[in-house]
Amino acid sequence: MTHVFRRDPNADLPVAVRGDGIYLFDREGRRYLDACGGVVVSSLGHNHPRIIDAIKRQVDRLSYAHAGAFANEPAEELADFLTQRSPGLAYAYFLSGGSEIMEVALKTAYQYHLECGASERSLVIARRQNYHGSTLGALSITGNAQRRSIFEPLLARTPLVSPCYAYRDQRLGETEVDYGQRLARELDETILHLGPDKVAAFVAETVVGSTSGAVPPVPGYFRAIRAVCDKYRVLLMLDEVMCGMGRTGSLFACLDDGVEPDILVAGKGLAAGYVPVSAMLVTRRIHDAIKSGSGSLRNGQTFVNHPLACATALEVQKTIAEEHLVDNVRDRGQQFRALLSEAFAEHPHVGDIRGRGLFTGVELVDDRPTKRPFPARRRLHAAIKTAAWRRGLMIYPMGGTIDGTLGDHVLFAPPFISTKHDIETITETFADVVKDVFDRSVP
Numbered sequence: 441m442t443h444v445f446r447r448d449p450n451a452d453l454p455v456a457v458r459g460d461g462i463y464l465f466d467r468e469g470r471r472y473l474d475a476c477g478g479v480v481v482s483s484l485g486h487n488h489p490r491i492i493d494a495i496k497r498q499v500d501r502l503s504y505a506h507a508g509a510f511a512n513e514p515a516e517e518l519a520d521f522l523t524q525r526s527p528g529l530a531y532a533y534f535l536s537g538g539s540e541i542m543e544v545a546l547k548t549a550y551q552y553h554l555e556c557g558a559s560e561r562s563l564v565i566a567r568r569q570n571y572h573g574s575t576l577g578a579l580s581i582t583g584n585a586q587r588r589s590i591f592e593p594l595l596a597r598t599p600l601v602s603p604c605y606a607y608r609d610q611r612l613g614e615t616e617v618d619y620g621q622r623l624a625r626e627l628d629e630t631i632l633h634l635g636p637d638k639v640a641a642f643v644a645e646t647v648v649g650s651t652s653g654a655v656p657p658v659p660g661y662f663r664a665i666r667a668v669c670d671k672y673r674v675l676l677m678l679d680e681v682m683c684g685m686g687r688t689g690s691l692f693a694c695l696d697d698g699v700e701p702d703i704l705v706a707g708k709g710l711a712a713g714y715v716p717v718s719a720m721l722v723t724r725r726i727h728d729a730i731k732s733g734s735g736s737l738r739n740g741q742t743f744v745n746h747p748l749a750c751a752t753a754l755e756v757q758k759t760i761a762e763e764h765l766v767d768n769v770r771d772r773g774q775q776f777r778a779l780l781s782e783a784f785a786e787h788p789h790v791g792d793i794r795g796r797g798l799f800t801g802v803e804l805v806d807d808r809p810t811k812r813p814f815p816a817r818r819r820l821h822a823a824i825k826t827a828a829w830r831r832g833l834m835i836y837p838m839g840g841t842i843d844g845t846l847g848d849h850v851l852f853a854p855p856f857i858s859t860k861h862d863i864e865t866i867t868e869t870f871a872d873v874v875k876d877v878f879d880r881s882v883p
Contacts, residue, residue, distance in 0.1 A: 459486020462855050462862055464834070475866045476836035477853040480649060480682045480799070481713040484756060484765075485855040491714050494755035498748050507744040514751035521757055522721060525691050528700035529721035533737070534745045534753075538681035538707035539573030541718035544739050545703050546577050549641040549675050552726045555733030561640040564677075565630055567603045569844070570644055571651045572679050581643055584651045585844030599634060601626050603648060604657040607792045607803065608811065608842060616658035624664035631672050641675040641703070642668075646693040649682035652841050653801030653849030654794055656688075662699040675702040675726075681718065685709035686760050686856060689770040689797030696796065702726060712756045717749035765856040766797075772858050773797040779867040789878060800852040802870075803841060813847045816840075820877070821848040827876040833869045 446453070454466035462485050464472045474482060484491060498514065505512055519532035535541045546564060553561040566572070568583040580596040582588060583603070588595060602609065602623055610619045631639050642665065648655040669676045678701040683693045685706055690696050692704065703726065707718035730737055743749070760766060777793055777800055784790035784802075791805035804824070806814045814820045821837035828835045841847025854866060 461485045461487070462858060470832065472832050472834050473862075473866065473869065474834045475852050475854050475870075476834050477709070477855060478713060478834075479708070479836065480687065480851070480853040481708045483686060483709040483856045484712040484714075484759060485857050488712075488714075488759070490759055491712065491752065491755055495714065495748065495752055498751035502747045504743075505747060506742075508740065512745060512747040512750070514747045514754055515745035518719075518750045518754040518757075521754060522706075522719065526704070526721055527692055527695055528723060529704060530724040531722050531727040533720045533722075534750055535718050535720075535741060536716040536743050536746070536749070538705070538718050539575040539578045540741070541681070541705045541707060541720050542573045542578040542581075542679065543575055545677055545705050545720050546581070546641075547739055548720065548722060548726065548730075548737065549677060549703060551734075551738055552675065552729050553640050555729045558637065560638055563597075563599060563634055563639045565599045565601060565627065565634075565639060565642045565674075567644050568600045569603045569605070569651050569842075570648055570679070572643065572645075573681075584840065586840045587651070587844075599630055601630050603644075603652070603655070604661045605648075605652065605655055606658050607655075607794065610658070617660050620658050620661035620664050623661060624668050627665060628668045628671070631668070631674060636672040636674075639672065639674050641677045643677040643679060645679045645683060646697065647683040647688055647796055647799060649799075650836065650838055650851060651844075652847075653803060653838065653851045654683075654796070654799045655801065656794065656796050657697060659697075662694065662697040666699050669702075677701060677703040677705075679705055681705055681707035683796075683799055685757070686766045686769055687797055687799045687853065688795075689766060689773060691757075691766065693796070710756070711749065711753035714756065715749045715752045717746070717753045719753075760856060768858070769797040769856050772854070772860070772863050773800065775860060776800055776852070776854075776863045776867065779863065780870075783867055783871045784874070787874070790874070795852075798852075798854050798856065798858065802850045802852075804848045804850070813842060816845050821850070823877050824848070824850060824873060827873045828870070830876075831869055831873055833866070833873060835870065835873075 457467050458465050564581050566581040566583050570583050572578045572582045581598050583600045680693050702723050704721045711717045780793045788808050789804050792803040794801050806812045821839045825837045836851040841849045
């Protein structure tokens with residue numbers, strides 16, 4: 441009997457007892473190949489000796505000091521490391537998780553406008569099917585109906601626009617550039633409808649993660665969005681909690697889109713799961729408006745700029761940089777999607793294979809030519825997860841890919857240390873999983 445309040449109180453979960461590289465082991469001795477990094481977290485795999493040593497060194501020096509009373513060296517060094525490699529961002533603020541860092545980002549966006557004399561700018565425009573966190577503020581700007589569900593009465597009003605989802609929404613004969621421009625016009629029209637003087641920010645996942653499965657933007661999309669935001673003095677806020685920190689083949693995913701956000705949030709892979717930590721990065725303009733205005737960022741939390749968390753994250757990021765693992769992310773990602781495309785070239789139920797770096801999504805469909813999804817009641821994603829678990833493969837399947845109800849996909853996010861052989865093993869095992877599911881019960 442457990443006294444832990446689990447997300448699924450009825451689940452009988454195996455007990456994880458150790459990790460080694462890309463594998464986890466349970467109490468019964470069973471091995472699991474971690475092809476999703478848990479929830480896109482474990483970018484360096486498990487039990488990495490360099491990271492463990494860094495944690496021990498920092499514990500010996502300083503574990504905690506309240507940020508309201510002290511600065512600390514790990515936070516300063518991590519802020520330097522990230523901002524120097526960022527797309528035009530100058531200051532960093534560290535917390536424990538993605539949801540809470542998004543809360544701070546929302547507050548910062550509003551406070552910036554307040555400091556500039558525009559307190560009426562309180563609306564944040566978000567995109568359908570993007571996910572930004574489970575706290576009430578972050579959930580309010582989440583465009584996934586399933587995750588909002590029972591909490592709707594508690595959530596703030598958030599205007600939603602279309603995601604950049606080319607597989608389903610790009611029109612026949614429409615170029616990628618034209619598609620991106622059409623979405624930018626939709627944002628422009630939404631801002632005008634709401635009133636430009638009422639909109640504080642536009643928020644989006646740079647590459648959409650769990651809700652739709654590694655959906656990248658089309659080329660030029662974010663540059664067009666940036667132009668619209670600039671036109672109306674709306675802040676561009678990018679959520680890279682899942683897709684950032686090297687996952688897509690660049691330290692910041694938006695570097696591949698040639699766009700500079702005003703606010704960017706990161707998490708998950710920042711410390712590769714060795715400690716909980718997240719980051720908000722902002723431009724000098726935002727920082728200086730608050731500094732020269734009220735002089736205080738109106739947010740106080742216990743674990744701001746936590747020394748142990750920041751030291752761990754810094755060692756993770758140094759390891760990724762010094763071992764050139766982002767190069768491996770790009771190479772192994774290309775290999776993975778090529779192998780998946782070959783394995784499922786003729787499969788009637790594999791509709792789309794997409795992503796960047798080691799962030800790959802496979803969308804499953806009832807009918808490939810028409811892209812018709814399976815009925816939601818079928819819960820295909822759950823069957824895929826069960827079949828993968830039986831084969832010792834950890835993947836991240838989800839339902840509601842299209843609108844929060846319809847659609848099924850599988851998200852892959854193997855560790856950055858994955859080898860060519862590891863990627864081959866993941867592909868072959870997943871092909872067996874798909875065969876298990878569809879051979880057992882053809883829809």
